[in-house]
Amino acid sequence: MTFSPELEAKFAKMIQNYPPGRQKGALIPMLLFAQDEVGSMTPELIDEVSKRLKVNRVEIEEVIGYYTMLTREPRGKHHVQICTNVSCMLTGGEELYQHACKKLGIGNKQKTADGQFSLEEVECLGACSWAPAMMVDYDFHFNVTPEKLDGLIESLKKTQ
Amino acid sequence: MLLNEPHPLEVKVLTRRYKYPQQDPIWLEQYVADEGYDAIRKALTMQPEEIIEEVKKSSLRGRGGAGFPTGLKWSFVDRKSPKPKYIVVNGDEGEPGTCKDRIIMGHEPHRLIEGCLIAGRAIGSNRGWVYIRGEYREYIDIMDRAIQEAYDKGYLGDNVLGSGWAFHLSTHTGAGSYECGEESALLESLEGKRGNPRLKPPFPATSGAFQAPTIVNNVETYSAVPEIILKGGEWFAGLGTPRNGGTRLVCLSGHLNKPGVYEVPLGMNMMTLINEVGGGVWKGRKLKAVIPGGSSSPILRAEECDIPADYDSLAKAGSMLGSGATVVLDETADIVKVLARLMAFYAHESCGWCIPCREGTTWLKKIMARLDEGVGTKRDIDMVDQLAQGMMGRTFCALGDAAAMPAMSYVRKFREEFEAKIQSAQVFMPAPQTQPLVVL
Amino acid sequence: MADPITLTIDGRQVKVPAGTLVIEAAKTVGIEVPSFCYYEGFSLQAACRMCLVEVEKMPKLQPGCTLPAAEGMVVYTESPKVVEARKGMLEFLLSNHPLDCPVCDKGGECELQDMTFRYGAGESRFVEIKHHVDEKQWSPAVYYDAARCILCYRCIRVCDEGLGVGALGLTYRGVAAEITPSHGDHLECDECGWCIDVCPVGALTSGTYRYKSRPWEMSYAGTICTHCSDGCKTTLSVRNGEVIRANNRDRSGVNGEFLCVKGRFGFDFVHSEERLQSPLLRKDGKLEPVSWSEALAAVAARFGEVKARNGKFGILGSTHTTNEENYFLQKFARQGLGTANIDHHRSGDVPALLDALSGKTGKLASSADLYNAKAALVIGSDLAQQHPFLAFQLRANFRHHQAAVYTVTSGTVREEQYAAKSLHCEAGQELASAQSLAEDLKKHGDLVILFGDAVRGQAVSQLVAFGESLGIPVKYVCLVDYANSRGAMDMGLLPDLGPGYHAAPAVGLSRDEMLAAADLDVLWVVGSNPFKTTAPAGTKTFTVVQDLFLTETAQRADVVLPAASAYEKNGTVTNVCGEVQRLKQGPKVMGTKSDLEIFGLLAKELGLNLGIWTADKVFEEIRRTVPGYNVPLPVIATGGAAQTAAVNGGVPSKGKPEYIRSAGDTLFTSGTLGRYSKMLNRVMEAPGQLYKP
């Protein structure tokens, strides 16, 4: 299996970043970047990375289960992540999350029927001073209100 | 949009180049134009011991959580070891309440690179990694671009500024794990493994990344170093209080009029921080409590908050400065709910390696969820305290303590709120009976 | 050894080498610090926190499993603080542990049960719903119940560090953390089942033992595995005469806890429905069941008749029968029947090795030597496949003492993963290739050379000459295949050599020659299946077969006598390193007789006086008469291993080395016995097995 030329170039460079014989260091970045392109941890992806980094399959299994950003189930086209940890909770994060559930009609770690959105209640996103915060894919949104969330989702729907 | 309007009480050292309302990062050209990379030029003329001595004099303490003296940590590395030596930047920023490292990486990436260079010079290292939490893709991209600029202009590479010394730096992404902020778990993650912490000793300074001597410091810690080298350790130390040198980025969040990340000297009074810098408690309400150093730090009641915010004073008050994250709770805040949410967090983030943390955090989460729903008993309140005591100091790494400390302090300091919640509950719940071991 | 230091544990002075872990230091004075994750010989985890102890001047309790003892340290292992913490850990552990002890396989031998019994926390304050996960089957041999798992990581470590397989890992996190097999949902591994045995609770259970029995309902027989020649001690759990499981949890025997798939799961051939349980006699061209007396009478009549007319006997012995049986058989042949035609399937050239070592002593390596030598050279053997325990010893030696292992083979072998140097050569060139390693080998303090059937005859003396030229102490192991291959040779089942490698009165036909001889009057095959590969030339030969199954050979026999397997016998066997160990009868299969008893009854029927045919009497005779076998009786009697000192009386081997060949078994095969083991066949058919035969 091969990845896009940009990603291949990134990987080629990335492997150089670890001491000789310790390419396994690139495992987590490689899995995450590859997942961004492929959508999820498919068996082919696992086999490919295991071959490239000469890592035992079980070592990849160990890692996939551990890191929350890695997933075996493909997520929606847009992955909506809402923080409900302390600072966000104090400023309306929970209400925001409940609102998102209703708006999208799905619950935690679920996907809308059309596959457009998936939702996740996440731990602190490091945006506490601008709470409540959320992320859509890799984009942060700060001081989010239910209205702002609605607008955001509508505009994402339009850009399909 | 992340930069706050500067506050007059701020002392701008790390953030001195920021121009409010600046959006874009300060790229290389702009950085160099304003003394950027002068510190590494100076450091290249110094002996490694001198660099470490300067950092020691600055009383700089780790900004990641534990507040360990940075110069001392650097001096533990055996520079004569035949193994390579490594620099690792902890940019995992996972402690709830904390959002300062992103400011540094997002606005002035070269400051961090320069800090790494100086640290590398001090311990005789030729390579470093900036470990950044996976959610911060934006900052990984910024750091990558800045690192490329630095390579292009000879600040990084096989021959740093023509000195003959090689130093390489790259970013490394996490993928969703609070525990990976714990330095040894971070190193495991850097090596391509689960973020399970390592047995200590040996400490990273002896055997760190790829089993070589390594220093791990927080983004902010490294970022303070260029200023220390340029203006001197004593100057930096003078900004703060004794043994608590310099300024720090404080992340104000919660029920405040003006939450944000501000740079203040160590030892600024907590009430000043809240009422002046943070603009006071929002909606004209009264202060109930403060979480002074990230979610792991024991909570302070409003009346305990009239103290200098530095490592030693907070320790004396039974809490900690931690990662500099200050969460403010107003009089309406539901302490039980906050603790329930935090316990859910720690249960979610426990790596599962050791029994007391794995089982303890889950147990606490479940009891707290019950108490929060009003389906609890007084016995449950005591149990939270007892379970936390059973974890405290007995777990493999400090995550267990990080969960136990808030649990104990919330229950002890706000017992009346826990009891009120039980009494207000309409649900009838018989006191749980002691269960016999074997049920069948 | 590091300088000794003195510390105080629970008020007692303890002197141990500096750096000893507190948990081990405590053991030396009989103080047991409870632990789950600490496992001697494997990497440290400090995960279960059961071993927390109080140390003076240290504010926090310290894990005794990772804390090195230091001079003057004062340790308390039962102080109130420690006891409280320990109870707390148990309470934590039990909070999510299903209390299904009454139906759990481990009930009665569960470390968590025992620990709770000893330290309390029998009452739970936990009223929440427990975290539950369904049980999974990973392979025919291994089941995993994550809910019961306490995450001590023993399984991961024995698999990775112990066996070099690394098929188990840890996935998810927090309370959901669990062990994962190599392929997420199934296990690709050696299927040795060690993970099941080391599991302190009932999280890993065995495909053969699950829900079959309770530990207190069984009796236990510590015997020697009957498959390969490594001679692992395996303890059979027997209920109502049936073997239900095999393991070696008490670490007795040369192998400690190690067993491969055959030792742990390959016992089920014993109760195969294809076992012969009645003698068979050919009547009108068909094999018909008859009584023992009728069968023995028929054999004795024919033997007597052929002997009386000086006819031609051919006798093939077994690599699975006991030393006593082999000894008695050669005596039967040579003294009783007056024939020199006796041999067995030879898989290694031990006589040539002993010949080359004539006049030297202490040159034969014991299995312990493999763990202690500074270096080892493996020539022409896929050790991990053919000699799992020897391979384990070398790996453990590397892991604990950084031993340098060299391999010279015609294909890739697993030892290469950690070998100091590995050479590949064409088959037949092994010796020449090995010689190119001289400079590397000389650097080491001592060396063990292990060689397979690639080196035989003349080549053996060249190899010994090479070894002796290195200028360092060298010991040798001649690799042979089956449980008592070595004993067959030691006891004189050889055409040219009698017991103890002394020249036989006459030189007879070798195995292949017997099969090729058209004029044999009698062919007596004991526990061997030569016709599987070679059709006998004699058409009128009266063939008697003693075996467990109706093998290809038995099918063509005139009389078939149902024999007991090694697990059903008492006696001794000698492993590849020359270590004699005792077999102890576990199960009993109706209708069968031990080969020794068959020999005895036949001798009696023939009116021969060959001595008493009980195992201990024959062993006594062996100790008295066979050079090198005068081993201390108490060692054998108590289930230990005594190394024999086989010597060659300067008799050059005329044993026709060209007939020596290894059976080429793999981890999952074991000649005839393996064919009848359902479990061995099932794991071989499991998807994605590591090794194909």
Ligand SMILES: Cc1cc2nc3c(=O)[nH]c(=O)nc-3n(C[C@H](O)[C@H](O)[C@H](O)COP(=O)(O)O)c2cc1C
């Ligand atoms: C559970 C846990 C999480 C941590 N998370 C972080 C983190 O996100 N960022 C960080 O800089 N330090 C974190 N730390 C602290 C680090 O272990 C380590 O002390 C720090 O990186 C040292 O750098 P410093 O001396 O510059 O503070 C964490 C510690 C623990 C126990």
Ligand code: SF4
């Ligand atoms: S305290 Fe134990 S389970 Fe918790 S994060 Fe540390 S090692 Fe993992």
Ligand code: FES
């Ligand atoms: S035995 Fe020490 S922590 Fe498990």
